Amino acid sequence: MKITGFTGWLVETEPGPKFIWRDGLPGSHGDIPRGTKPRKAVIRMETDSGLVGAIEMGRGDAVIDLVRRRYNWFIGENPLLTERIWNLMWEIDRIEEVHMRSLGMLDMLCWDVKSQQAKMPIYQLLGGHDRVVPAYASTVTWPTMDEYERYIKMSRDLGFTAFKLHAWGDVKRDIALSTNLRKWVGPDADLMFDGSAGWDYVQALEFGKAIQDLGFLWYEEPMREFYLGAYAKLCDKLDIPVLAAETSDGVHWNMASWIEGKALDMTRVSTFYKGGFTGAMKIAHMSESFGMRAQVHGMGLENAQLCAAISNNDYYEQLIMNEEQIKGLDKLGPLSIVGGNLTVTDEPGLGYHYDWDALDKAALTKIEVTERLA
Incomplete structure (x- = not known):
């Protein structure tokens, strides 16, 4: 099996309930500028088997940028080799200083596909x-x-x-x-x-x-x-x-x-x-x-x-x-x-399910990565 590409959508989402943390820390809505909504990224990983991995992440703008610039390196790799993929991503972290919340995103996309291929839950x-x-x-x-x-x-x-x-x-x-x-x-x-x-x-x-x-x-x-x-x-x-x-x-x-x-x-x-x-x-x-x-x-x-x-x-x-x-x-x-x-569900995969056409219509930004750069 090989990774053939990645697609990313930047979309607005509804804010959850308002709450606060301890004194000195911003509350739950402290990163949402007035008059806007939170943004999330939806990322899809395509393979030559027809199986796709899908995940959503906060810090949407930064996630889309990371996929656009760095995920081309994984085109042609086997997503079932999760240990190899993880170590390749760790190498990229050396020069990229990937945000902690984004470091494991590709790994989880690969486990999503691996679980579907095995017809077994990830756990x-x-x-x-x-x-x-x-x-x-x-x-x-x-x-x-x-x-x-x-x-x-x-x-x-x-x-x-x-x-x-x-x-x-x-x-x-x-x-x-x-x-x-x-x-x-x-x-x-x-x-x-x-x-x-x-x-x-x-x-x-x-x-x-x-x-x-x-x-x-x-x-x-x-x-x-x-x-x-x-x-x-x-x-x-x-x-x-x-x-x-x-x-x-x-x-x-x-x-x-x-x-x-x-x-x-x-x-x-x-x-x-x-x-x-x-x-x-x-x-x-x-x-x-x-x-x-x-x-x-x-x-x-x-x-x-x-x-x-x-x-x-x-x-x-x-x-x-x-x-x-x-x-x-x-x-x-x-x-x-x-x-x-x-x-915990016994269904294979991470459990994210999307209407891709609806994402196309709602997206603030859409990117596609299909070619590995030298």
Whole structure:
């Protein structure tokens, strides 16, 4: 099988619900200029077998530009050789500095085709562990304690038994919130806290000591992920597992440095920050060899397959935003949460289906790449 070309469409999409993150971070609509809509890229990979891979990505303008300038290099390559394709893309990253969210896009297009060719779901091709994955309710940041209580209890009543806080970024208030969370959901629920890299070492240590006494499962990304020494000191001082290396570049090579430096207790994997399925699996297996869990970060069709593929991940992450969205979580098709669980689809492929003619009509930009350049 050979790759024969790529087609890309830049299209406008509807913005999702408005929400905020911790103090200091832009909210969910912070990158949408007034009077405009978000833009996404839809990318199709064509092969001489007639099978096509399809995916959609945010940062649409940049994604279209990357495909236009660099994906010609893969014309004629066999998409079933995913390890080869991944390493060729890693070589391009050396000169391109591909955005983390785009590095694994080609890999996932290839796994889409590979899955269709094998007539098997991606998670089974990756190894396969369990298609029924418990989900945790991952909050956005609400302005008041009352809102946290309302939406967390609403999620609890729908069957969630695990909850993660994105909070305000104020140590004292966040300790009070974490203490209340344990009261709201009881002693048996798994709890997590995501600091969204908002603190320095002193703040991170103070907060970590507080929540470890509440029996939290993990303490996630309390500081920016640059100086591993600070993370190593934090891990040494705390009993609660520190989950880190979420946004650091370099895939498994970078993760090896974190593990070697004893700067985390659990690793973060995702298809969008860690180089697609191939990169994420490299991290998951390396983590397992060190006796570490590799917790899957984020939602979506791709990460659902990853969750079902590996044994050392605990949960699928599901954001909860407002009442309407929470009450509609059981109506999300292949990503529906029912009774606190996600049942990953057994259908081959990634699961993106498009009306190509409609995309032609709606596109702000369309590109076609059909020839490999010297």
